[in-house]
Amino acid sequence: MKVAVLDIKGKETGRKADLSDAVFAxxxxxxxxxxxxxxxxxxxxxxxxxxxxxAEIAGSTRKIKKQKGTGTARAGSIKSPIFRGGGRIFGPRPKDYGQKLNKNVKRLARKSALSIKSKEQAILVVEDFNFDAPKTKDFKDVLKSLGLENKKSLFVLGEPNNSLYLSSRNLKDSEVITSSEISTYKILNANNIVLLEGALEGLESNLTK
Incomplete structure (x- = not known):
């Protein structure tokens, strides 16, 4: 599948990127x-x-009243759950909610998500670019040129770029990641996926192992 490569001004460079059908279709x-x-x-x-x-409550261990003759239920500790300030019965405990998932299933899911975005024509391929210094205004100009203002966008880079990452960090609707950090959730959560040219080879390589 051939896709036109754009520059940061949103104009076609005259080059075409070949997106693998095994990943995007x-x-x-x-x-x-x-x-x-x-x-x-x-x-x-x-x-x-x-x-x-x-057992974890700090408090006196003395018996708070005599066993019999009070007309009420017996009670042996102020730390009992029935008293204010006492321990909680069957309270929440630390828990790992992590789930295991087969690597092949994860690859299939990511290829499926990219194929969905491709079918929606929500994938842009942009030539590699960089900023001299982190500047949110420059990143917003790129979004405006690409028609992504006020839209959730996911920029996928070939390798970490601190300047681009810091420039986008204050924008709640944009995120910059590398091809190795991509996930099904992030793909589907974005309205548009912006793939930099340098990310294509690594992305396709990771998803076609």
């Missing part, structure tokens, strides 16, 4: 996409929730 597997997105969201959960149970 497969029949999407919805179940694989579902599993990969589910795993990604599960991994975002910290699982550090914790409440103190009876």
């Amino acid at each position: 497969i029949e999407p597997n919805e179940h694989a996409v579902y599993l990969d997105v589910k795993q990604y969201l599960a991994h975002q959960r910290q699982g550090t929730h914790k409440s103190k149970e009876r």
Whole structure:
């Protein structure tokens, strides 16, 4: 599949990028996409929730009232869950919400997501570019030239570029990642995918192993 390569002004450079049909034009597997997105969201959960149970509460261990003759239920500790300030019964404990997923399923899911975006004509190929210094205004100018203002966009680079990353960091609707960091969730969450030329080879290589 041939796609025109654009410059940062949004104009065609006269070159064509060859996008592999094995990555950008497969029949999407919805179940694989579902599993990969589910795993990604599960991994975002910290699982550090914790409440103190009876044995962890700091408090007196004396018996708070005599066993019999009070007309009420017996009670042996102020740390009992039935009293204010006592421990919590069956409270939340730290938990790892991570899920395992086969590598082949993850690759299939990512290829499916890219194929969906390709079918929607939501993938742009832009020649490699850089800024002399991190500047959000320059990155916003690029978004405007590409017609991506006020749209969620995902820029995929071939290798880390601190200048581009810092220039986009303050923009809530844009994200800059490398081809090795791409995920099904990020692909589907963006309205448009901007692939820099230098990212194509690594992206296709990672997804066709």
